[in-house]
Amino acid sequence: MENSASLVSAEQLQAYWDTGMEMAMQYIPKLLLAIVVLIVGLWIIGKVVRLVAAALESRDADVTLSKFLGGLVSVLLKALLLVSVASMVGIETTSFVAILGAAGLAVGLALQGSLANFAGGVLVLLFKPYRVGDYVEAQGVSGTVDEIQIFNTVLKTPDNKVVIVPNGAISNGVITNYSKEARRRVDFVFGIGYDDDIPKAKSVLNQLLAEDDRVLSDPAAQVVVSELADSSVNFTVRAWVNAADYWGLYFDLTERVKMRFDEENISIPYPQQDVHLQQSA
Numbered sequence: 001m002e003n004s005a006s007l008v009s010a011e012q013l014q015a016y017w018d019t020g021m022e023m024a025m026q027y028i029p030k031l032l033l034a035i036v037v038l039i040v041g042l043w044i045i046g047k048v049v050r051l052v053a054a055a056l057e058s059r060d061a062d063v064t065l066s067k068f069l070g071g072l073v074s075v076l077l078k079a080l081l082l083v084s085v086a087s088m089v090g091i092e093t094t095s096f097v098a099i100l101g102a103a104g105l106a107v108g109l110a111l112q113g114s115l116a117n118f119a120g121g122v123l124v125l126l127f128k129p130y131r132v133g134d135y136v137e138a139q140g141v142s143g144t145v146d147e148i149q150i151f152n153t154v155l156k157t158p159d160n161k162v163v164i165v166p167n168g169a170i171s172n173g174v175i176t177n178y179s180k181e182a183r184r185r186v187d188f189v190f191g192i193g194y195d196d197d198i199p200k201a202k203s204v205l206n207q208l209l210a211e212d213d214r215v216l217s218d219p220a221a222q223v224v225v226s227e228l229a230d231s232s233v234n235f236t237v238r239a240w241v242n243a244a245d246y247w248g249l250y251f252d253l254t255e256r257v258k259m260r261f262d263e264e265n266i267s268i269p270y271p272q273q274d275v276h277l278q279q280s281a
Helices: 002-058 063-088 094-110 112-127 167-171 198-211 243-263
Strands: 135-138 141-148 152-156 162-166 175-177 183-192 222-228 233-242
Touching: 002 063, 112 141, 112 152, 112 167, 141 162, 152 167, 162 167, 183 198, 183 243, 198 222, 198 233, 198 243, 233 243
Parallel strands: none
Antiparallel strands: 135 141, 135 175, 141 152, 152 162, 183 233, 222 233
């Protein structure tokens, strides 16, 4: 009986050994190949991520965007690599990929507003319609750009309020950037009475412009009669200045025109109407 039991045990061990060797011969080459593919794939992914970072840097992309996109590309490529390696060693990946796809769809539907803001942030950081420090008007609000985030743009209004505008809306709307160009044109309208001397008023306006160093000579300033209004003859004055001098010149010249017109006895008429009364016979 003991000899018989020993014989059965030896046969079982031999069977286990044969099965193990067969599995080893079957899976070890696949495992080694998968390890090689994993190592080479990680090396290639590193190269791709560095190329993406270099491309973004050459476009002067924001550092936040560069890091985020580099990390996103790295995660996506590594996920694809792991799925491929698992498939090579015989692991069924069809159901795994289906689960990931369903989860991605559910997350996308739940976060579609945030994804739209993310896409808008990427567009803003890539194409740079405005930069930090620019004074812009968008989505019905205006202010200085304080921060450009992935999902939002933070504006500070002139009265020091903080306004947070979603990037999805701001990238799909009209953006007015008042700081994009180095020079801006300041437009004024000044009215004089119909009995006043037009050449004299025009000369006074040209003299005031010539006296202010903030007014640029190129393009030259313009003083023209633009309208014969109901109560006044209106002059349109156009002067070019550096963008930083816009409001300073606007306020100062408005005050100085009123004071000089008073000195020169040039009237600035009030809106008025003449009423004629007729008595019946």
